[in-house]
Structures are given as C-alpha cells and as structure tokens.
Amino acid sequence: MLIELRNITKTYDMGDTKVQALRGVSLDIEAGQLVAIIGASGSGKSTLMQILGCLDRPDEGQYILDGQDVAQLSKNRLAEIRNRRIGFVFQSFNLLPRLDAVENVELPLLYRGLRHPRKQAETMLNRLGLGDRMRHRPSQLSGGQAQRVAIARALVTDPALLLADEPTGNVDTATSKEIMALLKELNDEGQTVLIVTHELDIAAYCPRQIHMRDGQIVDQ
Amino acid sequence: MLLWTTLKIALASLTANKLRSLLTMLGVIIGVGAVIAMLSLGTGFGQVISGYIGKLGTNVLFIRPGQRGMGVVTMVQTLTPQDGEAILAISGVRAVSPWSMGSGEIKAGNRNTNSAIITGASPAFLLTQGYELARGRMFNDSEVRRQARLAVIGPKTAEDLFGPRPPVGQTIKIRGISFDVIGLLAAKGDLGRFNADDQVILPYTTAMHQLPPRRDYVQAIVVDAFGQKDLDRISKEATALLRHRHRLQPGDEDDFDVQNMAQLLATFQAVSLGLTLFLGTIAAISLVVGGIGIMNIMLAAVAERTREIGIRKALGAKDRDILGQFLIEALVITLGGGLVGLMLGWALTAGGSAVVRTWLDMSASLQWWVVALSVAISTIVGLASGLYPAIRASRLDPVEALRYE
Numbered sequence: 001m002l003i004e005l006r007n008i009t010k011t012y013d014m015g016d017t018k019v020q021a022l023r024g025v026s027l028d029i030e031a032g033q034l035v036a037i038i039g040a041s042g043s044g045k046s047t048l049m050q051i052l053g054c055l056d057r058p059d060e061g062q063y064i065l066d067g068q069d070v071a072q073l074s075k076n077r078l079a080e081i082r083n084r085r086i087g088f089v090f091q092s093f094n095l096l097p098r099l100d101a102v103e104n105v106e107l108p109l110l111y112r113g114l115r116h117p118r119k120q121a122e123t124m125l126n127r128l129g130l131g132d133r134m135r136h137r138p139s140q141l142s143g144g145q146a147q148r149v150a151i152a153r154a155l156v157t158d159p160a161l162l163l164a165d166e167p168t169g170n171v172d173t174a175t176s177k178e179i180m181a182l183l184k185e186l187n188d189e190g191q192t193v194l195i196v197t198h199e200l201d202i203a204a205y206c207p208r209q210i211h212m213r214d215g216q217i218v219d220q
Numbered sequence: 221m222l223l224w225t226t227l228k229i230a231l232a233s234l235t236a237n238k239l240r241s242l243l244t245m246l247g248v249i250i251g252v253g254a255v256i257a258m259l260s261l262g263t264g265f266g267q268v269i270s271g272y273i274g275k276l277g278t279n280v281l282f283i284r285p286g287q288r289g290m291g292v293v294t295m296v297q298t299l300t301p302q303d304g305e306a307i308l309a310i311s312g313v314r315a316v317s318p319w320s321m322g323s324g325e326i327k328a329g330n331r332n333t334n335s336a337i338i339t340g341a342s343p344a345f346l347l348t349q350g351y352e353l354a355r356g357r358m359f360n361d362s363e364v365r366r367q368a369r370l371a372v373i374g375p376k377t378a379e380d381l382f383g384p385r386p387p388v389g390q391t392i393k394i395r396g397i398s399f400d401v402i403g404l405l406a407a408k409g410d411l412g413r414f415n416a417d418d419q420v421i422l423p424y425t426t427a428m429h430q431l432p433p434r435r436d437y438v439q440a441i442v443v444d445a446f447g448q449k450d451l452d453r454i455s456k457e458a459t460a461l462l463r464h465r466h467r468l469q470p471g472d473e474d475d476f477d478v479q480n481m482a483q484l485l486a487t488f489q490a491v492s493l494g495l496t497l498f499l500g501t502i503a504a505i506s507l508v509v510g511g512i513g514i515m516n517i518m519l520a521a522v523a524e525r526t527r528e529i530g531i532r533k534a535l536g537a538k539d540r541d542i543l544g545q546f547l548i549e550a551l552v553i554t555l556g557g558g559l560v561g562l563m564l565g566w567a568l569t570a571g572g573s574a575v576v577r578t579w580l581d582m583s584a585s586l587q588w589w590v591v592a593l594s595v596a597i598s599t600i601v602g603l604a605s606g607l608y609p610a611i612r613a614s615r616l617d618p619v620e621a622l623r624y625e
Binding site: 053 | 225531532533534622
C-alpha cells in the first residue's frame with residue numbers, strides 16, 4: 001500500500017470560528033493507481049491534498065506514505081519527503097517566471113543537493129516532448145507547454161506520488177484533454193497519480209474516484 | 221543545498237531586478253565610500269601635521285614673545301638674545317638658538333627670488349631644527365658676535381639664484397647688503413606652506429641689527445633639550461627664569477609663551493584622531509541609513525516573492541535554504557556595494573588629497589585596514605539588514621505562501 005490515511009482530522013482556527021476541514025478521513029491508495037478526488041470548494045479536498053502532499057500536518061490521525069509514518073514529522077523532514085517522494089502539479093503551473101524551462105525542472109534536484117542536474121532535467125523535458133522549449137521562460141510558453149514543464153519538474157525526482165491540483169483549471173478544453181492524456185499515459189507506465197478536481201469530466205479519466213463533502217469521504 | 225547553488229539563485233534574482241538592486245546598492249556605496257574617504261583623509265591629514273611637527277623636532281621648546289591665545293603674534297619686544305643665553309644654563313638644555321623669520325627680495329647677479337624665508341639664527345639652529353649641511357659650513361659663535369655678513373642657504377634658494385653653479389663662495393644681496401654664502405643645506409623636504417629648503421640663514425645678530433627694521437629683540441627662541449622627558453621641567457624652569465628676568469610680579473601674566481613641541485604633537489594627535497573618528501561616525505550614519513534601505517527592499521522582496529517561496533518549499537526547499545538565499549542576496553548587495561564604495565572612497569581620498577596638496581603636502585594612501593574595514597562593514601550591514609527579512613521568508617508556511625496571489 002502506497003498511502004494509508006487513518007482518521008485524519010484538521011481544524012482551522014479562523015479567529016472567532018473554527019472550521020473543521022477534515023473530520024476523520026481514512027483512505028488507502030495502492031501504488032500505480034490513477035485516482036481523482038472530487039468535491040466542491042469547501043469540501044476539504046484541498047486540505048486533504050495538502051496533507052497528502054506533506055505541505056501540512058494533520059491535527060490527528062495516521063498518514064503512512066510508502067511504509068513511513070509522516071503525520072507528525074518536523075518541517076525539515078517534511079521538506080525532504082516533498083523533495084524525494086512527491087511531485088506537485090498546480091492549477092496555475094507555479095513555474096518560477098525568471099527561470100527558463102530547464103532551470104525550473106532542475107530546481108527540486110538542486111534542493112536535493114545535486115550539483116549538476118542539467119542532464120536529468122533535459123532528459124525529462126525531452127521525454128515530455130519539450131526538447132525545443134528548454135531555454136524558454138514560462139511567459140514564452142503556451143498554457144499546455146507550461147503545464148508539461150511543471151509535470152516534468154514533478155517527475156524529475158522520480159516521486160512515489162504525483163499530486164495534481166486542478167491541473168487543467170487554467171487551460172482550454174483541447175489542452176485540458178492533452179494534459180489528461182499525458183497523466184494517463186504516465187499512469188500506464190506505472191506512476192501513481194492523484195488528481196484533485198471539481199470537474200466531473202476530468203475525474204472521468206480516473207478509474208477510481210473519491211468524492212468528498214463537508215470534510216469527509218462520501219463515496220469511493 | 222549547496223552554497224554555490226544558493227549563490228546562483230540569489231544572483232539570478234538580483235540580476236532580474238537590476239535597477240532595484242543598483243539603487244539598493246547605492247546606499248552602501250555612498251556609505252562605505254564616505255566612511256573610507258573620511259577615515260583616509262583624516263588619517264592622512266593627521267600624519268602630515270604630525271610629520272610637520274616631528275620635523276620641527278619633538279625635543280624642542282619654542283618660546284615666543286606675547287601671550288598665548290592672542291591670535292596674531294604681536295611684535296611684543298620682550299624676548300632678547302640674552303634671555304636665550306640665560307636659558308642655556310638650565311640643566312638638560314643642549315642648545316639654544318634665537319630665531320627670527322622674515323622675507324624680502326634676494327639677489328645674486330642678475331637673478332633674484334622673493335620666495336625664500338630669511339631666517340636669523342645661532343649656530344645651534346642646525347642642531348635644534350635637524351638640518352644638515354650638504355656643502356660648506358655653518359657660521360660660528362664668534363661670527364655671530366661680530367655680526368658677520370655670512371649666509372647658509374637652502375637647496376631651493378640655491379637653485380633659484382645660481383642654477384647648477386655651486387653656491388658656496390658666491391655672494392647674495394639682501395636689501396642692498398652683501399652676504400657671503402658659506403654653506404648649503406641638505407634638502408629636508410617641503411613642510412607645507414613653509415618650505416625648509418627655500419631659506420637663507422643669517423647670524424641672528426646680523427639679521428637683528430643690520431637688516432631693516434633694525435631691532436634688539438628676537439621673534440622666538442628655540443630650546444633644544446637632551447631628551448623629551450626633561451621638557452616639562454625645562455619648560456617650568458625657563459618660565460620661572462624668564463618671569464624673573466622680565467621682572468614680572470606674581471599675578472602678572474607671562475609676556476611670553478613656552479610651547480612644548482612634544483606636548484603639542486600629542487595634543488594634536490589626540491585632536492586629529494578625535495576628528496577622524498567624528499567624521500567617520502557621521503559617515504557611518506549614512507551606512508546605517510543604507511542598511512535600513514536594504515532591509516526595506518528585502519522585506520518588500522520577501523512579500524513580493526511569497527508565492528515563489530511557497531513553490532520552492534513545495535519542491536523541497538528547507539527553511540535554511542530560503543534563509544540562505546535571502547541572506548546571500550543581501551550580502552551580494554552589500555559586498556558588491558562595499559567594493560564599489562571602496563573604489564569611490566579611494567577616489568574621493570585621492571581627489572581630496574589632490575585639492576589639499578596645493579597648500580599641504582598630503583598623500584593619503586589606501587591602507588589595508590581600510591579595505592578590511594569596508595569588507596567587514598559591508599558584511600555586518602548585509603547580515604544585520606538581511607537577517608530579519610530572511611528569517612521571515614524562511615518561516616513562511618508553504619500552504620499560505622502557495623495561496624498568495
């Protein structure tokens with residue numbers, strides 16, 4: 001089992017009121033699955049994604065990632081887990097605007113401590129069909145190309161889990177299909193992919209769909 | 221993460237904002253430049269004056285007529301050559317020379333000069349003032365007593381009057397009176413407004429009694445002691461002796477002023493150091509302002525780049541990676557600024573010396589401690605102004621930072 005969540009809770013303190021974002025979420029995901037987490041805004045899917053991505057820690061509960069309990073690790077250890085085990089793809093690409101494609105893809109490897117990660121970054125960009133866009137900055141790329149660079153950046157560390165948060169939210173329908181095809185293709189090659197979305201037709205690409213409402217999984 | 225990588229990332233974000241980086245640096249450039257210029261010029265000025273006083277001799281007392289603090293030396297007619305002879309009897313005194321200074325046209329054949337100082341002195345003058353002879357001889361005591369018309373001249377004066385010809389054995393004319401040149405001084409070097417190499421030394425008796433305006437008092441008495449430690453005692457004894465000779469009553473003010481050159485030098489050095497530190501402090505305030513500017517810019521940069529920080533953290537940057545990135549950015553700004561400031565400060569120092577050189581022989585030099593100081597100052601300013609923004613950046617929560625628009 002790649003991911004085991006047991007009774008995860010998370011409450012945000014919004015001053016006067018407390019918002020219970022997750023109310024006891026339990027979830028198993030096997031390696032190699034393509035999973036969609038679906039829910040309206042406020043359903044808790046973003047919070048779940050943040051905890052799955054080790055960006056945040058749950059208040060209570062257990063999170064076993066690839067055999068390791070990561071629920072209450074220190075900030076530094078979580079940074080290492082993010083760096084080595086998880087690849088993020090964001091809705092707005094989140095490429096660094098002042099770096100070109102190859103430099104963006106190098107970044108996680110640099111934070112891992114590699115001295116010369118250029119070769120790996122180029123290989124990954126070539127693999128995603130961006131060989132002719134290496135030295136382009138994000139502003140010089142189309143939305144689809146930018147998201148593919150972001151996917152290359154997520155994959156270059158060979159992560160156990162690819163976490164995509166609304167990956168098609170900022171692109172047109174044609175590009176959206178293209179990106180989903182790519183994610184599916186990666187999954188076919190064995191990559192575990194988890195997509196957070198509120199669009200049902202995006203979720204339809206995924207054999208497994210997890211529906212969330214009011215901080216709980218209502219259907220999986 | 222590796223230091224080199226951090227440095228590369230920091231440089232990339234600095235060059236991406238060239239104008240802003242440059243303007244931020246300007247604060248450091250001006251601050252470091254001002255500190256270096258002030259310290260270098262102040263130190264150089266102090267050295268020049270110390271050297272000047274040193275050349276006059278630090279084993280020496282100057283006794284001048286009139287009262288201290290009267291500003292312009294008034295021609296009080298109280299000091300006589302006999303006063304000098306009396307002082308010679310004080311124990312520890314090696315030599316005494318009356319001293320007068322004047323100016324006027326000096327002729328030799330068809331050439332003349334107006335720049336030379338006409339000094340009246342005794343044979344001990346060479347000793348008390350640290351002069352040496354290059355050629356010929358100094359007049360002696362008996363020649364002084366009989367008011368001999370003899371002259372020892374400086375190398376600059378000799379050059380002006382005789383060109384390449386040897387001056388010893390020639391004759392010069394001052395106000396119509398002929399003097400035989402019997403000696404040539406060795407070059408001593410320029411002492412600012414007073415060029416020791418451009419003077420004519422006559423027996424003080426001759427200068428007093430034969431050159432108009434004729435008079436029987438002297439302008440100063442130079443007392444040379446065997447050692448600096450005796451100067452205070454000799455100074456007190458000379459004061460008592462002169463008060464007695466001038467028949468001053470208790471309560472009367474001295475009608476002469478005894479200057480202890482060693483004391484003068486020490487006082488001057490203290491004042492000079494104080495002035496240098498004062499100017500340096502004022503300049504340092506501009507550095508503090510520059511540092512505040514850097515902190516301000518860094519805080520703005522952290523806010524502006526919140527999302528970037530969130531992305532970096534999502535990709536696995538640890539707190540210390542972010543801390544290092546922003547600290548190194550601040551250090552690059554301040555060290556770069558410090559380097560340019562060092563050059564600016566040196567240019568100001570060189571320019572300042574060049575301006576001052578018209579009336580003071582000053583060559584301020586760049587000293588290693590000034591370079592070390594500017595590097596140290598820049599590093600401290602960089603760390604001090606960069607630390608707080610960098611800590612703020614490193615502590616950002618990745619979730620919050622990623623949400624930031």
